[in-house]
Amino acid sequence: MKQGPGKKQVRGSDSFPELVQTTGMKIFEIRAHLLRFRVGIAGAGGLGSNCAVALARSGIGTIVISDFDIVEPSNLARQYFFINQLGMFKTSAIKETIARINPDAIVIAHTEMLSRDNIPAIFAGCDVIVEAFDTDSMKEMLVETIQTKIPGIPVIIGSGLAGWGRNDLIRCRKIDESLYVCGDEMTATGPDNPPMAPRVGVVANMQANLVIEILMNKLN
Amino acid sequence: MKLILNNREEEFSQAKCTVSQLLEIKKLSFRMRIIKINGVLIPKDEYETTCIKEGDNVQVIYLMSGG
Numbered sequence: 001m002k003q004g005p006g007k008k009q010v011r012g013s014d015s016f017p018e019l020v021q022t023t024g025m026k027i028f029e030i031r032a033h034l035l036r037f038r039v040g041i042a043g044a045g046g047l048g049s050n051c052a053v054a055l056a057r058s059g060i061g062t063i064v065i066s067d068f069d070i071v072e073p074s075n076l077a078r079q080y081f082f083i084n085q086l087g088m089f090k091t092s093a094i095k096e097t098i099a100r101i102n103p104d105a106i107v108i109a110h111t112e113m114l115s116r117d118n119i120p121a122i123f124a125g126c127d128v129i130v131e132a133f134d135t136d137s138m139k140e141m142l143v144e145t146i147q148t149k150i151p152g153i154p155v156i157i158g159s160g161l162a163g164w165g166r167n168d169l170i171r172c173r174k175i176d177e178s179l180y181v182c183g184d185e186m187t188a189t190g191p192d193n194p195p196m197a198p199r200v201g202v203v204a205n206m207q208a209n210l211v212i213e214i215l216m217n218k219l220n
Numbered sequence: 221m222k223l224i225l226n227n228r229e230e231e232f233s234q235a236k237c238t239v240s241q242l243l244e245i246k247k248l249s250f251r252m253r254i255i256k257i258n259g260v261l262i263p264k265d266e267y268e269t270t271c272i273k274e275g276d277n278v279q280v281i282y283l284m285s286g287g
Contacts, residue, residue, distance in 0.1 A: 200286075
């Protein structure tokens with residue numbers, strides 16, 4: 001990834017200077033910077049719930065998250081929900097969980113199914129949008145809608161996270177300034193290839209990591 | 221014509237073609253995908269009518285279910 005303005009290398013530390021990306025900012029300055037931003041998350045399932053929690057822990061100011069589903073027992077295998085949240089809307093449950101982790105994070109929850117009609121209004125004003133849907137057709141609809149109706153907002157797709165193992169195949173790829181993909185880009189979920197907590201969590205956290213990288217490059 | 225297809229330069233005997241024709245020539249049959257030409261997303265219903273020409277940068281991104 002390209003280094004943003006104000007980047008400098010760490011010297012006199014135990015780090016490998018050429019591999020370290022830093023702004024010279026201390027953690028409280030980094031959090032104060034991240035507090036200014038609004039991140040959209042389309043879906044609050046395996047990718048969305050885990051990504052939202054990572055972003056809230058990192059100090060992102062506002063999270064706009066959308067999902068119409070309720071928390072079911074099978075979701076607990078990989079999604080960031082708890083037994084006492086079964087039956088709740090996922091949006092309400094994640095809002096409750098984030099409030100217990102970082103009450104300063106504002107969560108704007110939309111409990112509705114996303115469509116070509118409501119996506120632009122829900123996510124307009126976001127600095128980055130994380131694609132966290134389950135089905136490939138919804139992923140396609142979301143990316144197509146954002147890139148044609150509200151172009152310029154960077155979108156981070158999650159594609160290829162099913163199964164287990166194969167750590168080395170999971171990657172992050174920049175398509176252009178407004179489109180990125182995280183995942184192995186080849187493994188779809190199926191009856192014999194279920195989504196499992198570690199691989200889903202790796203991709204969700206990779207998406208969150210990339211959100212922070214994009215926002216830390218907006219230092220002006 | 222020469223194109224950049226997924227970051228690799230490729231040469232085609234055609235002087236130009238539509239997105240649908242390119243998918244056929246390259247046998248890119250996996251249907252859940254995003255296609256961008258020179259950074260602009262091409263909606264699915266415009267594959268038949270959108271023309272690809274010399275020097276274009278074409279990106280095909282596959283969408284795998286799961287999330």
